[in-house]
Amino acid sequence: MTVHTRKAVFLDRDGTLNSDEGHYYIYKPEDFVFNPGVIEGLKRLQKAGFLLFVVTNQGGIAKGIYTHEDVKRVHDYMCSILANHGVSIDKIYYCPHHESVESCICRKPSPYMINQAIEEFGIDKNQAWMIGDGKRDVEAAEAAGIKAILIQKNQNLIPAIEQILDSNRQ
Numbered sequence: 001m002t003v004h005t006r007k008a009v010f011l012d013r014d015g016t017l018n019s020d021e022g023h024y025y026i027y028k029p030e031d032f033v034f035n036p037g038v039i040e041g042l043k044r045l046q047k048a049g050f051l052l053f054v055v056t057n058q059g060g061i062a063k064g065i066y067t068h069e070d071v072k073r074v075h076d077y078m079c080s081i082l083a084n085h086g087v088s089i090d091k092i093y094y095c096p097h098h099e100s101v102e103s104c105i106c107r108k109p110s111p112y113m114i115n116q117a118i119e120e121f122g123i124d125k126n127q128a129w130m131i132g133d134g135k136r137d138v139e140a141a142e143a144a145g146i147k148a149i150l151i152q153k154n155q156n157l158i159p160a161i162e163q164i165l166d167s168n169r170q
């Protein structure tokens with residue numbers, strides 16, 4: 001039986017970690033630009049003992065617009081910049097499906113990817129948050145039984161992260 005004791009923050013990717021301004025799908029490293037406050041904010045969360053997960057829908061794979069290899073290249077790029085700042089993502093979960101092609105169990109608003117991390121890493125749901133810019137992110141978090149913070153698309157991430165750190169201190 002897994003003991004669930006660890007703190008975690010789940011992060012949506014496009015529109016939350018990186019700007020999706022002018023793009024419907026981001027699948028090239030050169031189109032990946034961090035939103036303000038992200039690197040600093042993740043560093044603060046990690047320092048406070050939170051595991052960090054990215055949970056992202058990548059339905060463009062099912063639609064044939066880009067491939068798993070493209071997603072890997074973008075994630076390698078994202079992680080290399082974070083690593084340069086001493087930040088590491090504990091695991092990235094992505095759903096490659098899209099309901100227009102095939103139904104699946106993982107695409108947000110399904111809590112599937114969040115639940116996977118909760119089990120794999122022994123996350124305490126009472127100390128877990130999801131930050132996202134979409135209604136689907138909030139719904140996935142609620143279905144998984146963790147707290148959700150809805151942000152405006154591409155806004156500075158620091159206020160959301162301070163909200164988590166403040167409630168962590170109490």
Ligand SMILES: [Mg+2]
Pocket residue numbers: 012013014015016132133134
């Ligand atoms: Mg988003």
Ligand SMILES: [Zn+2]
Pocket residue numbers: 095096097098104105106107
């Ligand atoms: Zn899926």
